[in-house]
Amino acid sequence: MNAVIALCHFCEAHGPSAIFCTQTLRDTKIEELQLDNQEIDNKMCSACLSLGTKNAIYSKDTESGATFLSTQTASLADVQVLIKQAAVRSLSCEVSSNKDGCFVFFGDSTRGHVLSHTFQVSDMQARGFYQLFSIIVLMKDKYFLLNTKPFLAEHLRKISAEIQTSAKKIYDNCKDVPRQRRMSGPEVIVQTPRSLVELTGEENIYAYLHSHFSWTLLAGSRYLTEHVTFGNLPWLPPQSSDRPPQQRLTYNITLPMLQKYEETINDPQREEFYSLRHVKEVVRHEFSTAVYCALTGIKIIVRDSSDSTLNFMLCLKKLLPEPMHNLLRIDAQHQHSISSDYKIISVSNEIAVPIASTSVYRVDFLDSSVDGNKVRVKWRGELPTKCPDLMVKLLKAVDEPRFTPLVLNKQTKVLIEEWKNKIICLNRAKTSNGQAKLRKVLGLQAQDQPLINYWSAHLQ
Incomplete structure (x- = not known):
């Protein structure tokens, strides 16, 4: 600390x-x-x-x-x-x-x-x-x-x-x-x-x-x-x-004291590096689908070298609470990792991966930009008519022009922590009647159910 x-x-x-x-x-x-x-x-x-x-x-x-x-x-x-x-x-x-x-x-x-x-x-x-x-x-x-x-x-x-x-x-x-x-x-x-x-x-x-x-x-x-x-x-x-x-x-008991003190400097570029806006910059008009898949547990496979995908993966990590970070894997070296419990995976181009489907979201980094796109996104699914409340708030935060990268990071952490606590409270309700009352108090709606199902399995 x-x-x-x-x-x-x-x-x-x-x-x-x-x-x-x-x-x-x-x-x-x-x-x-x-x-x-x-x-x-x-x-x-x-x-x-x-x-x-x-x-x-x-x-x-x-x-x-x-x-x-x-x-x-x-x-x-x-x-x-x-x-x-x-x-x-x-x-x-x-x-x-x-x-x-x-x-x-x-x-x-x-x-x-x-x-x-x-x-x-x-x-x-x-x-x-x-x-x-x-x-x-x-x-x-x-x-x-x-x-x-x-x-x-x-x-x-x-x-x-x-x-x-x-x-x-x-x-x-x-x-x-x-x-x-x-x-x-x-x-x-x-x-x-x-x-x-x-x-x-x-x-x-x-x-x-x-x-x-x-x-x-x-x-x-x-x-x-x-x-x-x-x-x-x-x-x-x-x-x-x-x-x-x-x-x-x-x-x-007796040792000389530190001559040079290493301070942690908040580099604005580093904050932007971790900002969710980096994801939007990469996937562009597919940003909403990427956020939805990450929040609801749809497997995301990112293909390219680890040097190219690291920034993107670190940004996706921000969409999950800390207890669920073990569901991410950077630079998977074997094909069996694709079918494991990891939900967000980056792999090299040499590894065979499943084709895009409703349960697999593919992000392929391109060697050169095509029509301004840095990646090719493939997903057979569609966004629901009403998206989870957390997703809506995150999209608004990313689009808010007054939010600096640092403020956006803080806002993202607050929103993820808020919903983590909601899911934990809901998990502790022992009866269906108690859960129904908690849903009303916590403001959980039908469109939040995919997120609830995914997070509940990993948050206790």
Whole structure:
């Protein structure tokens, strides 16, 4: 998950700041990491420091090769600024009135989108007998952050509860200290704000936090993900509701920090590359039939080299929910793949394929454009008088001139996710009477039945 998780603290002497940051690194050699680019004020008190400027904690997932690095501050100067701004807001203006610690969402496309969880930690020596902390998740992708909010909220609340429980034990043990010794008087020694280690009594508290944050980033990447290939990615572990195996994470306490931070840049051409408009550009006036066949489970066979058909196949993938992506196959090498359970297949020209029929939709890429057509489409079937509601909405979205490729992608995801949830709800109705009521509530019509029949068999 491309995010940064940070623990923030409101220091009575120095104000709000982030004191512990964890982020994901991929394709990065450990020996290239350095700590020299951290900008930390040496005048900061112990409460504002966690690992300091020379130490880092890292863990590595042996399956994906991803490294999770925790440091005092983020490694990139630009990210440091975003984290600092988010920390100030999460501990000042963006604070829930619920003392139990609720979640607040704020941010924008420039400063990043933030999910903030603010909570109080007991401290007998602090003003009001508590210190204010927050855990923030900073991400560029607004919709991914909002969709993973239930998952993040559950686990961040567990982390804060562990910190509060440990601090409460220390607080209860200090209750017998006379109140007047902590108030004004000539013999009072001014106490500096206490560190999280002192508050909780846990010497390895930051190692624990790193373990929690790393697992959250790892599991968050599986909670909701956009697969580039079909089926499970080789570096993604199988879906699981529990923690990943403990032996997959290896730890080291002191390592230099990343010198160069790889940012994911949203390339407009890449968004257009994945846009459904690419399908329309290829099949032209046959676009409606291609969408209908993909949505209702009519087998689509695309013929040409994988280099030519890859873009087209990736776009067709967007017409199915993620649990059904294993029904697609790129570059089938054997004829038996044609008759298998795959519904959308690309094959080379050397492989014999079935002729076009009502149950087979053929798309043959041409060596050269003929009358402006890049492909030859063959299908014996006909579109129904009334098409499924999802298909109608997708066609309108593609034809909407005000939708940029990025907006069209977001709209497509929303529509597919909406109908996936409808089918799942319908599948869970145990009686025909219950299904009839659900159909009315969900607005399902007779023209939606071909789509329902296809999706219901693969969505539970």
